[in-house]
Amino acid sequence: MMHNSLLILDRLEAANNEPYNRLRRDPHRHAIKLERSVMKLSNVNYLEGQWSVVLEGKLEGMEEAAIDLKDYMQRIGVDIASNASNFFILREDSAVAAGSFCRDVNENAITLSASDISGLWASIVYLEKEISALGTLALPIGRIERAPSWKKQISQAPYGANYLVPDLDDIYLSDDAFRLLIHYGINGMIIYGDWLLYVNNAHYFELNHPHYDHNIAILKKAAKRAKKFGIALYFVAVSPKLDGNHPIFSRIPSMKGAKISPGLKETTKEIYNLCSSDHDSLNFHGETMAGLFREVPDLGGLILIIGGESYYHCFMRPDMTHIDVNLKTNCMRCQTKTPEQAVNALLAATATAVHKVKPEASVMAWPYSAFVWSSDPAQVELLESLPKDVALLSTIEKDELYWKDGYKKRIWDYSIDFVGPAANLLKQAEVVHKRGIPLYIKTETAIGLECIHIPYMPALHKLGYKWEQVSLMKADGVVQSWMFFGMWGSRAEELGWWKNWKPDLAIDEILNIMANRDFGEDALSYIRAWSYMSEAASHFPYIPIYFTGPEFIGPAHPLVFDEEFEQKPYFEARLYYLQENEETFSTAVNEVKHSLALTKLPYSHMNSTMIADEGVDLVQLVISEYELACDYAKAAFKEIQTLTYPMELRSRNFAREEHVIIEFVYRSLLTTLHTYKFLLAKEQSDRELMLEITRLELANTEQALALIAKAPWLDLNRRTDGDFPSSRVMMEVKINNLNKELAAR
Template structure:
């Protein structure tokens, strides 16, 4: 990583954003997030069979003269799909009356379909010589067109099964991010009806003059309303924060000393503003009202009130126990009341402008920072109408495994499907009070292997999609919190479970695998590969610390034959997210590796070997079909293979690291058979060299794997780390192969 010691945090993040954008745009896999239709292709051998109808160039698309903007836009996208993917150029005709019969027509209606009293429902009526997509409303028609496109894409031809089916949405709000370098069109075709829009630093967005000392933080231009989202009828939520805190000598505290809130993070840390102070409350009220006066159509304001982002006096106070604060005013009020008061205050201000809008609180890590109970019951009991919660479906639960392993899901995971006990308790508490409850899931990431573009355990993602829809939440918020949305198969699977009737999960995944590979038999093998990856997750013993160790670095992780050796700088990186405390913390370099295994070393080693074995089976399955996948399916298939292979190389490295450390310690200690331990140690290191070499072409082919473009962290480029690792391995192998003094004892050779 190039040294740029004079850069500020904002300069570093801006530069990395530019570089990441350019690098990703040059990757072939960027098509998956830039153009949703790029994953589809037509199989020229497929034609209509018994009970099917086939669209051809003689057909046309009809909608009413009175059709709204959403319908017109979606009709245009249907034309795009048929032309781009199916090779059919159909025209759109506007008519005064859609009730008549006719042939070779795709009729799009904004009313008359679905279930009369259910917003967003629709009917898909396929007849022998025409078809109708009829929504209960424009949103229903929009989603009906998505269903129509999926049906043809899955068949790999403009062929549809004859029949009439009513579809009903199972979730009122389905929120995600715009795919990386993509558009709101792709949000819709991924099955969502809501996005984040606007938002940011509340101090920058504010127009309040209640505290003159904060005016210099205001940005000159206000963000434009999210017109692109609303052209599709998408709901919009603004995510706001107050992360930029205040030095003790900031002018605000000279003018208003009693507005000083808690000292945060460290003895030399920064201060937050006290949200129980009347002037601060006036400022907050006016600031959020400013946001909604600028954009009164916003559906909600979202803020993290747990362990980061939107600060109050119980968030990371320095020098006190959990549930306490160093702000004397708030200490006597109590954490649950202070946070509930903040939410109620903001909701009142928001609803002065838009009575239908909500303030949605995300209690991320609240149980570790300030909450008396793990499900924030005390806070929820004091929240008023107009507020709500969104919460992680699996976070902060424990998964009991064999051999006494108790895996703590301290962050995002695809091990527990959910909802966990904490999320279920929060949902019940919200329902009891008539508050909205939304469930959060990552669309592609799990910290079992956080560098993968997606964890290709599709059985688990399908089960998660079903859990999100059936848990009783008001919505599913499935967006990446740490990185871009890559638009992988994991991201697209959710929608197949979010409308009734729901097809069997195995049918969905078998059809998806067949579409990705181009034909049924290859699809069955990809389907088996996904099962093997899902089985591997069962043997994952822990979630390692953020972006550290072999489960993150994979084959770039050094073997640390000498744990006391100083490793090259290439194995150190910037953890930019540490700027949550102060900007300077995000610019400090830290080791990215472990020198010692974690947890119950012997048990974890067995678990990682079992993960490796399952993933090897997955690699064998995709390797067997790789020569037979047609060129038209290469993009989607290669995206699957990249994640499968990298996951395998990652767990092979992790297992090798654990065993290498065990053999290292045995030869340095009281080994019963030091020669056998040394021999096996050499074999493990040789295997790791082979693994690292095999991983190089995977790394070169997929920029999404490169740690340099880590979003909230940045390390040296992946290939540079792999090459440095290979140099280290050669040196380490020389040291370990020697006969005589142990390389780790006095008198042994230098290994690094």
């Protein structure tokens, strides 16, 4: 992924017309003024009278935590005053386990105790959620002790905040971003980018970055600001990909590793990664990463993707043109090793160096798409010799063959349909648990690749069942999202807090709590709508092509009558993920645009991601599955369509957002169904059917355009994982084109 922070900043400032560092999502949006119970019980504190917040300790971030607690209490109707006779006490207590807390409630004091700032924030969030869910100003007198089910919960940055290094100062990543994260139980945040930005090495001086001092200072400040909110930054480090004529290769030829497969543009330049078997190369990796933690001690750890991208080795993306089919790399030194030997040597060099500086830092190896080089599908051979101070990070659902009615669906990436656990993960977990190696689970808490065009899929039963599977893995930590849309602060993401801190509650109980809290007397209707949406998600037939087709463009997707349609430039984008085969700091992804629209049925992709039962037509199967998905989504839409927005601020805001997202999902699925039917009719030269579908889709798109006006955050142009055209503009162009086609025939 390329470094595009300035583009992100310009786009979002222009779109929102407000300061970039002022997030639109409110951590306390569940807080409304609450009533006290009329009937008083002797063992309950009703938070009557005046209260003050007192700090007992010197934990960095205590003042921010106190401000947050005061803010919440004032919103719900508690009288906060500096000279009060009742006290909220935030106490540093070394006897409490890290990340955990104790709460003592008596008649005139509520004491929240923790040994670290993460635990103290956890106690405040727990208190706030408990009161909001209860719906009344009351806390039982007595002592409770709480610990999370998993210690580390790591997320993408919030929507509207940057995650790309080095631009992590407060104009790109505000304190409000960290405050939002911690209110959803998240104590870790992913940052991403090229680690060459942090090189200042006397021996490997050719690779020094000219702005090292500035870059490291920004990272240090960001990590320090995050720490005040109990959050650590985890760096997804992207390795150098260098011109074969780079000066470092001229001076130390042995550092030149595999020639990488060609990228987006035709060029005579050959690109190489650093060799994963060379002493100097391994030494350089170790020194750089150790230096990072020495200079930025508040970093939480490293996430090293060693499968198909990011933390490069000579087996990752080698150009195998004219290379013996029995070999797995074009690097002569690495050909003498197995991939597992080379990768584990790279991980050992990295982790050993890091842990000499910061022993508690998490170094996670993530074999995402490692099937391209590994000796077995579950990477068991790799894990059996994985360095013991390296943790495994693996996905809950990826690389499974999911058996469904009439076909098998390849879960080649994140899915909202299949909740896991994947068979490969179970094998991996068995190995690492036996060896005493920490296990982290990667999941998607709000979406799947079947629906990455929205901030969250309101299929909360389905998402809840996935969290239950995550919980059953007994992991040391969870990475709950990749960097697709941005953490949104939705009920979908809140599910992760409930399963971590209230693991004994069933998903139905959690959904009842959230629905009653947010929608009051209409709660049952929203629960039914979520159930229908969960059924809809169960009929997504396959994981579509990245960032392409109606599943991604939604109702803006055109119906293309002719292969080379005039409006094609309106439906093109720059796709940042394609940076993988480009030179470090290359601007190639800014120079090449890709069509987002399907102009014909994607047979190749369907055949590679679906296996139909004997006698079942694949295209008809896809259409029939989308028909069922549409039916369920329509039922969800109808369930809440007639509900009015109550006057209470809480319900009005929540209801409006949920109405919009449910209808938008329905209209996206309708566009998807219409597109596949249209392309089949086009293939069969059935012009009458094409026109009939066009009329239906025209009406659907007009309704969707009205939704974009109500909720501009649904516009693809707001995304930060690519440079996408405006959904509103695409819809307007599409509507104009469909009207022309109908008028001409």
